[in-house]
Each structure stands twice: as C-alpha cells, then as structure tokens.
Amino acid sequence: AQSVTQLDSHVSVSEGTPVLLRCNYSSSYSPSLFWYVQHPNKGLQLLLKYTSAATLVKGINGFEAEFKKSETSFHLTKPSAHMSDAAEYFCVVTARRGGKLIFGQGTELSVKP
C-alpha cells in the first residue's frame, strides 16, 4: 500500500527567499513520485516526477526535489520564490508498476511581497 504525508498545510515565504515544501511517503513497492501545482480555479499541473533515475529531479519554473529513500522523503524546493508561485502543491505517490495515485492533503504556499 502507498501513503503520502505533506508535513505542512500552509507555508508562507517572502518573495526572493527559498521555498521548502515537505513530503514523506510510504510504499510497499518501488515508488513513482510526483509534485503537482494547482492555481486557484485551475486544474493540476505537473511540476516534476521521480521514477528510478537520478535522485535529484529538476522540474519547471525552477523547482526541484530530492528523492531520499533512507528518509522516505521527497521534499520540493526552489531557491527564490516568486509571487506567481502562490498556489496549492500536491505530493503524489504510486507504485512504479502502476496503480492508483495517492495524493497528499496539499500545502498552500503564500508569497509575501
């Protein structure tokens, strides 16, 4: 079985400062991991994904995430926040062999000017 926990329901940062959104997962099988972003009244957009290649994954808009098997974590980071990054972010896990995607509860990111 798979599960995912996003450790913060809300994160607030100032524009230009680093962003860290935390995600821990549990999986009985080798996992695929994803981060999605959802802007208000919009659908979800894929930021990045981890399958089984490099543990440091680079995504769109300057985001990246590191897969740490020993810590069962897949935290999302960005060196410098932009106002347009304000949105809800979802960490997602599934078995690499296929199966239903399990979404975290989401982290709402606020960016202050």
Added chain:
Amino acid sequence: KAGVTQTPRYLIKTRGQQVTLSCSPISGHRSVSWYQQTPGQGLQFLFEYFSETQRNKGNFPGRFSGRQFSNSRSEMNVSTLELGDSALYLCASSLGLAGMAGYEQYFGPGTRLTVT
C-alpha cells in the same frame, strides 16, 4: 496538441438526480482517471480506465460509475445525487497506466458540481 477537456465546466443539480460528466483525453493517451476534490477530503481517486476497461477503483459507493469509449473519451456518472457529492471532479489522462514506468497524468480544468 490540445489538452484534456471536460464538459460541462459547471453544473447545478438537485438531490436525487443523476449526472453525467464527460472527459476528452489528450490525443494518443489511452488512460483516463477521475478524481473528486473537496475542501474536507482533498483529492480522492475514483477510478481509472485503460483501453475501455476499468483498471483501478477507489473507495466510492456504486452510485459512482464510469466508462471509456474506443476513442478513449470517458464519461462519469453519479446517480441519486447527495449533497455531499458537491465537488470539483477532475479528469486526467496519461499515455499508459497512471504511474507505471513514471507515466505522468495531465489534468483537465475540472467540472464543478453543486448539489442543492
């Protein structure tokens, strides 16, 4: 390439009625998944269809059903609507089974269903 489209975008129904939502996947994608999003429960998986067959199912009552056509378009039906069915229903498509070998899903804008 056109993205995932969902129709209608907004819908208001009365308790006890039934509703059908439609999803057109990205061209070439064979998997379509449906999700329910509510403020209290977050994003919950409903079911996934691949090549016209239901491959995975979430923990929803039998009032929720779906199907996929030979052109990969999918419909979701909810019968005997309840107030708690009010939600944003999202459809997502992928080339292969969601998650397998890292196949990512591409989401549509959703259908906002309000049950009164």
